[in-house]
Amino acid sequence: MRASILKQHHVLIASVQGSMSDADLAALRDELVSGVQRHRATGVIVDVAMLDVLDSFAARTLRGITQMVKLLGAECVVVGIQPDVAFSMVQLGLTLEGAATALDLEDGLALLKSRNRGNALDGD
Amino acid sequence: MRASILKQHHVLIASVQGSMSDADLAALRDELVSGVQRHRATGVIVDVAMLDVLDSFAARTLRGITQMVKLLGAECVVVGIQPDVAFSMVQLGLTLEGAATALDLEDGLALLKSRNRGNALDGD
Numbered sequence: 001m002r003a004s005i006l007k008q009h010h011v012l013i014a015s016v017q018g019s020m021s022d023a024d025l026a027a028l029r030d031e032l033v034s035g036v037q038r039h040r041a042t043g044v045i046v047d048v049a050m051l052d053v054l055d056s057f058a059a060r061t062l063r064g065i066t067q068m069v070k071l072l073g074a075e076c077v078v079v080g081i082q083p084d085v086a087f088s089m090v091q092l093g094l095t096l097e098g099a100a101t102a103l104d105l106e107d108g109l110a111l112l113k114s115r116n117r118g119n120a121l122d123g124d
Numbered sequence: 125m126r127a128s129i130l131k132q133h134h135v136l137i138a139s140v141q142g143s144m145s146d147a148d149l150a151a152l153r154d155e156l157v158s159g160v161q162r163h164r165a166t167g168v169i170v171d172v173a174m175l176d177v178l179d180s181f182a183a184r185t186l187r188g189i190t191q192m193v194k195l196l197g198a199e200c201v202v203v204g205i206q207p208d209v210a211f212s213m214v215q216l217g218l219t220l221e222g223a224a225t226a227l228d229l230e231d232g233l234a235l236l237k238s239r240n241r242g243n244a245l246d247g248d
Contacts, residue, residue, distance in 0.1 A: 079197065083157045086195040090188050102197035103164055111197075 003028045005035060011043040011112055012036065013105065018050045025061045033068045043112035044069050047105055049080030059094040066099040075100065075115055079108035127152045129159060135167040135236055136160065137229065142174045149185045157192045167236035168193050171229055173204030183218040190223040199239055201225065203232035 003020065005028075006013045012035050014028060032044055046062060048054065054062075066076040077100045081089075089095070102108040127144065129152075130137045136159050138152060156168055170186060172178065178186075190200040201224045205213075213219070226232040 081195045081197075083154075083161050083192070083196065086157060086192040087154075089195060090191045095191065096195065101195055103161065107164075107197055 005031060007035075007039055007041070008109075010039075010041050010116075011045060011109065012039065012041045013045045013047065015047045016051055018052060022057050022061075025058055029061055029065050029068070032065055033072070036069055036072045036074050042074050042116055044074055044076040045105065045108045045112070046076065046078050047080045047108075048078060048085075049082065049104070051082075051085060054081070054085050054089055054094065056092070056094055059089065059096060062096055062099060066096070070098075075112055077102050077108040077111055079104055129155060131159075131163055131165070132233075134163075134165050134240075135169060135233065136163065136165045137169045137171065139171045139173075140175055142176060146181050149182055153185055153189050153192070156189055157196065160193055160196045160198050166198050166240050168198055168200040169229065169232045169236070170200065170202050171204045171232075172202060172209075173206065173228070175206070175209060178205070178209050178213055178218065180216070180218055183213065183220060186220055186223060190220070194222075199224065199236055201232040201235055203228055 003014050003016050003024065012032060014032055016028070035041065036044060044065070046065060051058070062078055069076040078096055079102045081101065100111060102111050127138050127140050127148070136156060138156055140152070159165065160168060168189070170189065175182070186202055193200040202220055203226045205225065224235060226235050
């Protein structure tokens with residue numbers, strides 16, 4: 001199953017589905033990174049609220065997306081990590097080092113907005 | 125004995141009692157992490173001023189709380205570590221790597237406030 005990517009002003013919003021395979025995650029990464037260039041996005045939000053498990057491949061992919069998006073000059077925020085998922089990740093020693101996180105989509109958008117205001121890129 | 129968790133605006137404040145067992149600490153961790161999501165907290169303060177000893181389990185739990193809370197998009201500050209406790213921790217090689225620390229509750233709240241102002245999430 002492919003994730004859906006929405007565009008809201010200068011932000012790309014990707015919703016990760018619960019049933020995504022490793023190949024789907026890699027496809028999402030490629031699509032997001034090319035999408036940043038195509039849409040001149042200043043921010044990317046990856047919503048993982050539907051994920052019950054965030055394994056090492058998913059964590060590495062999220063870190064990768066963050067780093068790639070950063071190299072293109074945009075910001076990435078991972079939102080919607082569930083408390084149970086956070087617990088397992090810490091137990092397994094998985095981190096999202098370098099990735100900004102927020103509670104949900106709303107907070108993620110607010111975070112991007114405040115950072116973009118600092119950079120004065122989005123013109124509002 | 126269970127720790128008390130207070131909510132002050134967007135900050136959860138947990139007071140660790142002197143007599144907490146490992147199971148109590150683990151329960152506190154779970155309660156704090158689910159509380160961050162439930163109350164949309166942007167910050168968590170763990171006050172350990174009542175602790176005479178901070179052993180390896182307690183230090184690991186505090187590190188875990190910090191990492192989990194971070195994955196949910198909030199910040200955690202450990203406050204009130206006593207000089208004697210700090211001395212023993214260093215002698216034992218225990219660290220709170222990754223956790224922000226402050227002298228007391230007041231300083232902890234000020235620290236969270238200054239960080240949240242950077243992110244402009246708390247709306248004041």
